[in-house]
Amino acid sequence: MELKNLIAHGDEVEVYEYEGKAVKVFLNPEKKEKCLYEALTQARVETTLVNSWLKMPKVQEVSVLPDGRWAITMDLIKGKTMYELMKEDPSKVDLYIDKMVEIQMELHSQYMPLLSKLKDKMARQIKSLGVIDEIKKYELLTRLDSMPKHIKLCHGNFSPKNIIINDEGTYVLDWVAARQGNASADVARTYLLLCLEYPEIAEKYMDKFCMASGTSKRYVQAWLPIVAAAQLIKNKPEEKDLLMKWIDVVEYD
Numbered sequence: 001m002e003l004k005n006l007i008a009h010g011d012e013v014e015v016y017e018y019e020g021k022a023v024k025v026f027l028n029p030e031k032k033e034k035c036l037y038e039a040l041t042q043a044r045v046e047t048t049l050v051n052s053w054l055k056m057p058k059v060q061e062v063s064v065l066p067d068g069r070w071a072i073t074m075d076l077i078k079g080k081t082m083y084e085l086m087k088e089d090p091s092k093v094d095l096y097i098d099k100m101v102e103i104q105m106e107l108h109s110q111y112m113p114l115l116s117k118l119k120d121k122m123a124r125q126i127k128s129l130g131v132i133d134e135i136k137k138y139e140l141l142t143r144l145d146s147m148p149k150h151i152k153l154c155h156g157n158f159s160p161k162n163i164i165i166n167d168e169g170t171y172v173l174d175w176v177a178a179r180q181g182n183a184s185a186d187v188a189r190t191y192l193l194l195c196l197e198y199p200e201i202a203e204k205y206m207d208k209f210c211m212a213s214g215t216s217k218r219y220v221q222a223w224l225p226i227v228a229a230a231q232l233i234k235n236k237p238e239e240k241d242l243l244m245k246w247i248d249v250v251e252y253d
Helices: 032-049 082-088 090-108 118-128 134-146 183-197 199-213 217-221 224-234 237-247
Strands: 005-009 013-018 021-026 059-064 070-075 152-154 163-166 169-172 179-181
Touching: 032 059, 032 070, 082 090, 082 163, 090 152, 090 163, 090 169, 090 183, 090 199, 118 134, 118 179, 118 183, 118 224, 134 224, 152 183, 179 183, 183 199, 183 217, 183 224, 183 237, 199 217, 224 237
Parallel strands: none
Antiparallel strands: 005 013, 013 021, 021 070, 059 070, 152 179, 163 169
C-alpha cells in the first residue's frame, strides 16, 4: 500500500485517500491499542446506527503498514462539510444550525451500553491535569460525579466540521471520542468547540438545541467547567485562558 494522497492530518494521525477509501494512519507504531480501540468503537456505533437515518464511514479493514504503523481503512465520504457550507453562505447559517441540532438529537436518541463511559473518561482527564490544583480537581470531580448517569450515544467531537450532507445522505465523521453518557455533556462539548472555532454561532446553537430538545440551558451550562477541564488535556496554549476562565465559573446565569 503506497499512500501519497494526504487529505487530512492531526497531531497523531494522517488520513490518505487510497483506491476510493480513506486510510487513517497512526503516526506512532506503538499506537496499536489506540487504533484497535477506535476501530472497535466505530464498529459498535455502526451497529447502532443501522436503524437510523444518519450514516457514518464504515470500517473496512485494520492493518499494519510495512513500516510498522497501524491503520484503519474506511469509507471515503466526499462532499463539503457543514462548516465549509456555513462559511460559503452565511445567510443560511440558521438553517444549518437547525440541521445540526436535528442530527445531534438523533444521535442522542441511540443507546450505547457497550461503549466506554464518558464520565469515566472525563474523570481520568481531570485527574491527570497538572495546571489546576487538587482542590479544584476535587470540586470538578465532585460535580462530575453528581451528574445524572445516562447511556446515550455521545459523539464527543460533534461540530460542523464533522458533518457532510451529500446525495447519499447525512454523514457524521470522526468517531474516535464516542462514548455512552449524558447528552447535555455532549452538547456542552459542542458549545465549547464552537466557542473555540466558530464563536459567532455558539450561543445560537446552545439556544436552538435547548429549545428543540426541551433541555434547561442552565443544566447544560453546569457541564461547562467539566468539559473545559477535560479539554485542557490537549495542552493548546491558545485555548488555555478561555478554558481556565470557564473552570473557575461556579454557576451560569
